[in-house]
Amino acid sequence: MPQKISPRKIKIDQQDIPFSEGQSIMEAAEQAGVYIPHLCHKAGYKAHGSCRLCTVKASGRWVSACTEPAEVGLQVENNSSELQSQRRAIVQLLFAEGNHHCPFCEKSGNCQLQAVAYSLDMHDAHFAHQFPHRTLDASHPEVLLDRDRCIQCELCVRASKEHDKKNVFALSGRGPHTQLIVNSESGKLKDSEIEKDDEAIKVCPTGALMNRSKPFSVPIGQRQFDNIPIDQQSTGKSGNNEAQP
């Protein structure tokens, strides 16, 4: 009679979470329907570990859940007031260092950055707004690149390379001068290989990259995050960053 092998488990906030070899804390959590706030992570893509929103305490150490491998017996603290408060500060910094004009943004209501802010009970940006000068690329008839809204998560960079096989985007520059650049001779979207149905556009968690065809097509009240918080609808199982119609 074969010996029964007990499943490998970690504990997240005292809850047993099974995992398979090679999975990160984030992947194990998503599989079990446990929400860990994140922006640069997306199921199916290589972990980036840059937004730090998924920082958890794993057996007393601060680690990003999307890059830290799950290991048997790991005790993970996720939904604590300390971590939530630090995550709120990260999101506030993202709002303060970009130009996020929610009241007239086409992505409002379907925006993950905004949804995470709602979920973390953020009411204001707290820090001094930087109002950076960033350029808009409206050269393409079907795709818009608004760098004001870019949080430099590199999801579009990864999607364009790994999914679309096009390599349209990259990050260039350092520190506050970092910006998303377009791989074309003119540096404009219109001369790149981008197409409106590319995954690189769909994965954008904010309104930085958008399909221009149907702005404001979903009425207020029916948008993805109007009524149900992201922590109650995004376990990552669907792996869908796009707004639901």
Added chain:
Amino acid sequence: MTQKIRLATCSLAGCFGCHMSFLDIDEALISVADIVEFDRSPITDIKHVTNCDIGLIEGGICNSDNIEVLKEFREQCKILVAVGACAITGGVPALRNHFELKECLEEVYLKGKGVVNPQIPSDEELPLLTEKVYPIHEVVKIDYSLPGCPPPADAFMELITAIKQNREPKLEYALRHFD
């Protein structure tokens, strides 16, 4: 708190949309009137704020008069609340932060279509424009923020009710949207 709450409101670089939303509490205005006494506000036309429990500030900072009014509110109000996207982030007026102030003035008063006798206004009665438009928390300490463009009427009710009941305001999910 047995006495009526003294409440003052003003709109700085705002559109009065937040005030309209406040009025949108409809018939609840009657019960609000039972617990609230209005001081300076567009509703009363009182010009200066004095000794209030709550100050509601709509709009950001775009000129020297805004700063003066905001500081007066801070001095006179126990609790100061940033109301709406413009007070919290600068909002639509802050779009001018992408341009030099000089460029904005020239565009409007010198180069604009249909401008007659082009000149940049410099009357001493006019408040000077700030170089940039600022959210109000960058000028004075703010105690609470009501997000939204405008914040829903229920958010105003929750704020006033909570303060009346001596508890922290709690904005439910539907009351903390940014648009």
